[in-house]
Amino acid sequence: xxxxxxxxxxxxxxxxxxxxxxxxxxxxxxxxxxxxxxxxxxxxxxxxxxxxxxxxxxxxxxxxxxxxxxxxxxxxxxxxxxxxxxxxxxxxxxxxxxxxxxxxxxxxxxxxxxxxxxxxxxxxxxxxxxxxxxxxxxxxxxxxxxxxxxxxxxxxxxxxxxxxxxxxxxxxxxxxxxxxxxxxxxxxxxxxxxxxxxxxxxxxxxxxxxxxxxxxxxx
Numbered sequence: 001x002x003x004x005x006x007x008x009x010x011x012x013x014x015x016x017x018x019x020x021x022x023x024x025x026x027x028x029x030x031x032x033x034x035x036x037x038x039x040x041x042x043x044x045x046x047x048x049x050x051x052x053x054x055x056x057x058x059x060x061x062x063x064x065x066x067x068x069x070x071x072x073x074x075x076x077x078x079x080x081x082x083x084x085x086x087x088x089x090x091x092x093x094x095x096x097x098x099x100x101x102x103x104x105x106x107x108x109x110x111x112x113x114x115x116x117x118x119x120x121x122x123x124x125x126x127x128x129x130x131x132x133x134x135x136x137x138x139x140x141x142x143x144x145x146x147x148x149x150x151x152x153x154x155x156x157x158x159x160x161x162x163x164x165x166x167x168x169x170x171x172x173x174x175x176x177x178x179x180x181x182x183x184x185x186x187x188x189x190x191x192x193x194x195x196x197x198x199x200x201x202x203x204x205x206x207x208x209x210x211x212x213x214x215x216x217x218x219x
Contacts, residue, residue, distance in 0.1 A: 002055050004083045008117045010048050011082055013201035017041035018062070018071050025066075038063060084113035086134050096132065096141035103130075117200050118157075120193035122146065129167055135210055142213045144169040148191055156187040156209070158200040165191040169213050185212055 006014075024037040042062050049060065059078070065071050090105045097103050106121040119132040129146040132139060144167035153164045168186035187209060190196035200206070 002053060002059070002081065004081050005049070005052065005056060006078060006081050007083050008085075008115055008197060009200050009203055011078065012199060013048065014045055014060075014078060015075060016201055017045055018075060021062070022068060022071060025068075079114075082114040085116035085119065086139055087113070088119070088132070088139070092139070093132065093141070096139070097130065097143055100128075100143060111194075115194075115197055117197050117203060118193070118206060120196075122191075129165065131210070133206065133210055135207060135214075140210060140214060142169050142210060146191075149188070153188045155190040155196055155199075157189050157206050158196045159202075160190075160196075160199045162195065163191050164188045171213050171215055185209070 018041070021034075021038055021041055024034050028034055045060055045062065046057065049056065052060070059081075062071070062074055065074050088108060090108070093105050094103050104121075104123050106119070111119070117133075120129060122129045127145055127147070129144045130141060131144065132141040134140075146165040146167045148163075148165045152161050154161050155164055165188070166186055167189055168184050171183045171185060190199075
């Protein structure tokens with residue numbers, strides 16, 4: 001029996017591709033076009049998992065499915081193989097933010113770890129947003145100031161339009177000739193991180209933002 005191997009963002013991507021196929025069936029009766037959409041979606045999904053076993057490849061293959069019911073069953077089957085977000089305790093979270101006194105930690109028991117790409121929560125009293133993510137297999141955290149915007153905009157993490165906040169953080173990057181150097185960087189991201197986690201299909205921007213914030217990469 002194969003183990004869990006699908007990350008939340010990959011599962012979201014698979015669901016997105018299945019939705020495109022379903023839409024193609026509804027809008028186009030040309031079997032050549034429909035088959036091309038299915039083949040492209042299938043290839044994109046397989047590319048997400050370069051190190052999978054033959055059993056996992058067979059499981060990911062959607063070319064044998066045609067009806068909405070079959071695709072829904074396909075998604076349901078894959079949901080059993082979601083990798084959970086790394087386990088965290090309140091104490092571990094507090095250690096990530098040693099300079100933040102009286103840190104308000106989220107209720108982890110209310111969060112489904114299989115539906116998380118990154119963990120984020122807000123402290124309305126201080127206008128701060130916290131982000132935790134397993135970067136290079138090590139959990140890291142950054143603290144940001146946020147401003148909630150009145151108009152919808154595109155989230156930098158999930159690339160979807162919705163209610164966003166402008167977040168800004170000071171990088172930990174240092175310059176040898178200027179010990180007082182600091183640089184603020186900002187982004188628009190979903191204010192509701194649980195909603196963002198349901199839509200994010202790629203972590204490239206998220207990881208780059210974290211690396212710059214932590215001083216591991218030049219902006």
